[in-house]
Amino acid sequence: MTLSTFHSALTPKYKTHVDTVPSGRWSHLHPHLNATFYEKLKAPSSQKEAKFLSRTHKDAAEDFQMQIEVVDQEILILKDPIDSSVPEYNCNLYEDFLEKKKRLMMSKRFHVNAMNAYDYFCYCKSNVL
Numbered sequence: 306m307t308l309s310t311f312h313s314a315l316t317p318k319y320k321t322h323v324d325t326v327p328s329g330r331w332s333h334l335h336p337h338l339n340a341t342f343y344e345k346l347k348a349p350s351s352q353k354e355a356k357f358l359s360r361t362h363k364d365a366a367e368d369f370q371m372q373i374e375v376v377d378q379e380i381l382i383l384k385d386p387i388d389s390s391v392p393e394y395n396c397n398l399y400e401d402f403l404e405k406k407k408r409l410m411m412s413k414r415f416h417v418n419a420m421n422a423y424d425y426f427c428y429c430k431s432n433v434l
Contacts, residue, residue, distance in 0.1 A: 333429035335422050346419055352430045359423035362416040369413035376406045 330348040334340060349355035380402050383395040391399045 331422075331426070333426050335425040338418055338422055342418060343422065345415075346422060349423060349426055352427050355423045355426045355430070359420050359427070362420040362423065366413050366416040366420060369409050369416065373406060373409045373413065376402055376409065380406070 331343050331346075334343060347358065349358060380399065383399050383402070384391055
């Protein structure tokens with residue numbers, strides 16, 4: 306299931322289909338996030354709660370970014386300083402670090418998307434969309 310948006314000559318604004326999310330949960334879905342993504346998130350009961358949850362996801366995304374930077378430094382340490390190649394004895398560790406970086410980037414992406422979902426909820430509530 307994906308979230309779809311459409312624009313027609315009869316409607317002045319884009320409309321979002323929310324029929325894929327059970328009623329009483331999320332009243333406003335970000336047009337660029339899959340509806341199934343919202344199943345992983347707590348639906349906010351108010352704009353104040355949405356702002357708080359957005360902030361927690363923002364903090365988590367920043368923490369993941371710092372961890373990604375640490376892994377980048379660990380990867381640099383594994384490389385030969387002269388030609389930037391990875392010595393054979395470090396190949397397994399290098400691959401482990403790349404896998405770790407990928408997991409961290411996917412986690413960061415989740416938190417950024419969650420932050421965007423909560424921010425969009427706040428935007429819609431404050432602009433009465």
